[in-house]
Ligand SMILES: [Zn+2]
């Protein structure tokens with residue numbers, strides 16, 4: 001059985017500095033296009049979440065999604081049941097419906113941990129970026145969002161990322177497709193396994209993840225949404241393809257691009273990376289103009305995407321995107337006498353006001369021992385505070401990089417350290 005620690009993230013400092021680089025690069029691209037960060041609560045009201053999920057999905061998928069939510073039972077029966085957020089779109093729409101006026105466009109993003117019960121009911125945490133452009137039906141918005149996702153992947157070092165696209169049409173043109181596909185399923189019931197039959201019947205766009213060759217073959221030989229698109233949807237999809245091609249984004253039309261969410265309309269897309277010879281979906285999204293009306297009662301046309309940051313992080317690490325951590329200039333402060341706590345902290349504070357990082361040794365021990373500790377902590381300089389020196393108004397400053405030491409007067413300590421830092425930086 002997988003250990004708890006492998007399913008929940010516990011990032012230690014050796015990973016955190018890399019995550020900060022990833023987030024910094026991501027935030028920079030998003031800020032360039034005026035996407036505003038929002039911070040959603042990790043805890044969500046289970047009832048609100050369930051309503052949202054049943055609007056997002058239907059039938060067996062909705063049941064599955066509801067079951068995959070991690071909830072917290074409270075002993076106090078008068079408190080509402082809470083769940084750990086499995087995604088962010090539902091909260092974002094509820095929030096936006098409260099603040100938005102007709103005609104307003106909002107650009108939001110959020111990132112951080114999401115939680116689900118994974119296969120075999122294992123609980124898991126995963127990091128995700130969610131981007132939503134709300135309030136616009138235009139083709140320009142759709143392309144803005146798709147290009148933004150591509151740009152983020154490229155900035156993170158995944159230059160080869162490709163788009164898989166499809167159109168789910170509008171309510172007008174998808175109805176005849178649904179009817180025909182259901183008719184086809186009924187006629188060819190024997191060529192599908194029970195799971196595919198039930199899931200596809202409930203939502204013809206569902207991703208059944210069934211590997212059965214017969215199911216896949218039968219599905220491919222059946223009706224395809226691409227043949228049902230009305231003139232408007234067809235023209236819109238052609239425009240999206242043209243714009244993406246002209247922007248230099250490689251795309252493939254995948255008529256079998258399925259999403260487990262029935263709420264998408266018109267353009268849907270996946271970001272596909274090739275890593276170690278294997279293609280993998282690292283994110284995706286689409287337009288969802290009808291969803292807000294269903295869960296908030298307010299019509300807000302929308303387009304958005306998610307990126308799986310765990311997968312992105314792994315690929316970035318494997319590709320050496322994170323170079324060696326830049327060495328900090330740090331000063332190790334040790335004292336060889338008792339009762340010099342005040343002096344030690346005062347010197348450290350003075351260094352902090354100059355923006356110099358310090359590591360204070362809490363112990364009284366020999367210079368040799370402290371020197372090896374300072375080196376282990378990658379410090380460049382070391383201050384050794386001794387009572388007899390202090391009485392003479394001086395302090396021992398050891399340069400661990402140059403391997404030499406000097407006494408400096410107490411008042412010259414900070415200038416001497418600044419000078420040493422400058423000299424080391426210039427090398
Ligand atoms: Zn249409």
Ligand SMILES: [Zn+2]
Pocket residue numbers: 192193194195196197208210211212215
């Ligand atoms: Zn099947």
